[in-house]
Structures are given as C-alpha cells and as structure tokens.
Amino acid sequence: MKISFSPKLKQVWKKWEFVLTLIILLEIIIFALKNSKFLMPRVLFGSMNDIISICIISLFVTFVMITGGIDIQAGSIVGLSSIILGVAWQDFGFNIWAASCLAMAAAGVCGGISGFFIAYCGVQPMVVTLGGSFLYTGIGLLVSKLSATESYKGIGGFPEGFLRLSKYRLFGIIPFQVIIFLILAVLAYILLHKTRYGREVFLVGVNQNAAEYSGINTRLIIMSTYVLSAVSASVAGIILTSYLGTAKSDIGATLTLPIITAVVLGGTLSTGGKGSVPGTALAAVAIGTLRFGLPLCFKVSQQYLDIPVGILLLVIIIGRALLNRPGLRVKTVIRGRIPHK
C-alpha cells in the first residue's frame, strides 16, 4: 500500500489506462471491420446514450471505493430521483428545473444518511448501502403513489426544453449527454487528482488512522464521497428520464453491477487507496462499446450481454492476480500446494 505514491506504480497506472485504451481501440477496429455502419459518428455517439448513466455514476463511485467503501445503492437513487422529478413536476406544479434540483437535493440527503451511518456509526459500507438500496427503492415506489398516474405507466409529457437535454446534439453529432459526461469526468479528475480534497480521499483509503492523526476529518471525507456518488446518481437519473421521456421509480434497478464492474475494471482497488478517474471513465466506455457493438455487429442478443462483460471482468482480474503473484502456477494449485501470499 505504501508504494502507491512512488513513481513506479504511477507507471503501472499509466500502463493500465493504456491497456484500457488499447481494448477500446481493438473493440472499435473489430466491430468496424465486421460492420462499417459502426464507425458512423451518429451511431457511435448514439451508442453512448444507453450507458451514459453507468459512465457518470461510476466516476463518483470511484471516490467511494478509493476510501475503501462500496456503494451498491446508486442504482436505487437513480430511480428515486427520476420519480421525485416526475412527481414534483406533474403533481406539485414545480418548474421542471426546480424539480431537477429538488431531485438532486433529495439524492444528496439520501447519500448523506448512508454516509453518516458508515462514517460516524462505523457500520460496514456494504450493509448500509444494501439497506439503503432497499429503503430508497421502496421510498421511490411510495413517492410514485403520490402521483395521479399509475406507477407502472411512468410520468411522461415533459416540456420540450427538458427533453432537449438528451436530444440536442452539438454540431449535429455529439449528443449533449456525452458533453455532460465529459464535463463531469474533467470535474471528477480535477477534484480527485488535483485538489487537496482528492489527496485526502486517497490518504483515508490508504490508512484511515494515519489520515486521522494527520489532522484530516476522515469521517467527513468518507461521508462526502457517498453524497457525491448519490448526487451523481441523481444527475444520471435526470438525464435518463429526459432520454426515456418518462419518470419511473425502477429505471435504475439493473445498474448496480455494471457500475461496480466499470470501477473495478478501471483499476480501482476495492480495498481502497488506489484508483483513478480516467481509468474508470475508459473502463465504462470499454464496457459500453462492448455492449453496443456485439448486438450490432455480431447479432448477439441483448440478453446474452452479461456473459462477455462478466468474462472481461474475470479475465482481467484473474490476469492481474496472476501477475501480482508470480509464484502461482496452475500445476501447483491442482496438486494442492498453494504458495503463500
């Protein structure tokens, strides 16, 4: 863990992001060879629409995982903020942007509650965010009952300005969502890698006690990362609502696992202390390209997409584990002789 500040490991990081870039390029080349439609900018950028929420949330879940925590409630907050937005706009007569702000504020409070339990009560992050995911999914469902619309239909008919959030394309090509993602990625990069706050996040992940003794308010830092990830989840929820045109309480239900996959694939250690925003962003794009390209170019059914993503994750983590333990050979394991770690 101590090495994480040494230049040697920095090179490995750079290498890792390099590998991710290579993977993306390889995917694009293979898909383009198979189906030339894939390279059309409109199609290529259009592919981002479906995964933009994973990209945005995983950027900030990286913060949580660097402090050594985990956040499996982000998916439920996506749904919660979507439905709060819809109900506030339709049934309580809020302006659509005011409703968006309300949704983000509510998400921030949710993240704050979970973060408080984790940081100040010392409960395991996994348990708290597990409970949080049940709680916020449930609250989302209850909020949807406040609406006059049946909850399974979803609230629709949003004003044009709000829908343009996802329909507008810069220069007629780049969707506005991609620009939001890029802005957030740059923001997250600066926040994590260029500010004092970012250094403190890393230090808390490396050694919380040492961080505490060096005068950092570690509990506040930990709590803040959960607020950040919850707010980013609500941003993703708002964009997803705009893209789909309907507000529903369950639109984020399947996001949890892809988010964690993206963060881990991006080189973040789940034990904390190591990770980077560019890595996560690249990994999210790599997964997204895979999920988009396989059905388009190889006619793989949508339902089978869990396999390639799962295999990609397994291959990479196993490969990394083998590289880290050169003494480990398949033969020795089969014979039951497991070398010491």
Place this chain on the structure above:
Amino acid sequence: MRKILKTREINSFLFLAGLIFLVGLINPSFWQPVTIINCFNDSVVFTFLSAGIAFVILTGEIDVSIGAVLGLSAAVGATLLRDGYGIAAALFAAIFVGAVVGMINGIGVAVLNIPSLIFTLGVNGVVRGIIYVYTKGAWVENLPADFTLMSNRLLTKNVTYFYGAAVLVVIIGHIILTRTRKGKYFVAVGDNSAGATLVGIPADKIKILSYVLCGIFSSVAGMIYASRIGFITPTAGNGYEMKAIAACVLGGLSLTGGVGSLAGASIGAVIMSSISRILVFLGFSSDYDNTITGFLLLTIVVINTSAQNHTVRKNRHEILLVRTAQKGGEKA
C-alpha cells in the same frame, strides 16, 4: 465470545417473536398457528440460500452469485425433469452445477486472492448469461405434477416436508459449526484469517469449502424454488443474493466474518420473507415491502454496531482503570 454469539442469535429470535406478537396485537387473526407456520413454510427458499451464504459470510467473504446459481441449477434440474428424468437425477445435476460454480468462486477468492465481491460479481454475470444460453431465453415449463406437488406435501399437521428438511439441515450444520473441530475452523478463519493460518488451519481450503457448500445450498434452494413456482424464467433468482445477505445481517451475522451462526441466518430468512405477509395483516399494501426491509436492516445494524462500539470502549476504559490501579498498587 460464546456468550456474544449466543446473545446475537437470541436477539434475532426475540425480534422475530416480538414482531409476531406486535402484529398479533394489531390484528389478532395473525395469531393462528396456521398463519405463523405458513410464514416459516414460505421462507424455505431463503432459509437454504441464507444458510448457504452464511458459511461464506462466516469466513469473512461474500458471494453475490447465489441468485444466478439458484436460477441456473433450477433451470438445469427443471429441464431434466421435463425431459423425463427422475427427481433424484435432477437434484444431483442441480447440486453438481452449484458445487462447480462454488468451486470456481472459492478458487478465485482463496487461491487467486481476488476480492470476493468483485470475483463473484463477474461469476454472477457469466452464470446469468449461461442461463440464457441454456434455456435459449425461454421459460422452462410443464414440470411433472409429482414434482410440483412435493412443495405442498405436509410433514406434520402444517409444516411442509421442505421446511422440515431445511430445519434439519440447518440444525445439523449449526451443530457441525459449533461443536466439531473442523466446523469451528470456519469461524476461526473469518475471525482472523492470518492468525488461523499461523495456528495451522488450512484457511484457503476452508474458504473454498465454504463456497462449495454455499453453491450446493443455493442449488438445493433452486430445486425447491422450481417445485414451488412450477416454472423457471431466465431471470429466476434475480436480486435474491441481496435479500439473502440482508437476511444474514438481520440474523446477527457480521459481514466482516467470524460472528454469527447458521441458526441466526435461518431466523433472519424467516424475518426477511415474512415482511410482506406481515404487511398484509397490518393493512398496508405490499408497496411498503422494500421500505420496511431497508428501514429494519439499517436500524438493526446501526443499533447493533453502536452497542458493540460502546461495549468495546467501555471494556477498554475498564482495562485502563484496572491497569492504572495495579501500577498504583505496585508503587505503594
């Protein structure tokens, strides 16, 4: 240490009893033995799942692939049954599937030393995909009647065979874990993996074993699921892993490992799966299901942890007092 273990189970048991009592106060029709026993009967799938994952959680790891394992083994078993094989053959095939996936999980976590959440997450994706490939996205239907009727057969007056089997397995597992030498290894590994290795416990093998057991329990849960529901969709068992983990937490297991028991996990499973039934008796719609589950989970865990932290601090304070008193005594 033993005392703490005992109180944790008894705590969750008292909580369940209190819950039943309270609901009965509000709606006396809940107090009929049939209703209460049905709460237990309905929890049988979660009892197996939680008991299985309890082995893994006790060793300080986690397994989020059990929902997919449940789905895959149910699909494998159900297709065999549909094609005319016997129940024993189907059960054997399902258990084999569960054990293989568990073995892969165990090797990944214990030998390759990959964080368990991440490894089992990847396995979860792959297994979930394999279900689609295996079933070609279609439902497995038309199971033989004698298999689906098995879930209704009663052992005694109200208790089903399945729940009887679950109780038997949990009791045996509990006794093995708490009374035998090998069984205590699980808790020891979870309590302190490095320390356990130093005193000669094969920590890696215990972890692999716990994953294999977890896979087997999940596949048995899958067969029971198949029998109870009567058809298998490709999404069968989606999200069950989180509910099983939540049940374990409700049952007093600590996710850091080394604390808790199988009995606790199975009580947690009953609490977990009877929440929706209880809501009906309280006159709420089942929309409150998730809210109440999340609220209960958070409250219990926060209170539990705060109480634990308090005791730790209090003990430390007392030890400090005793030490300073001793030093003072020596000087005098």
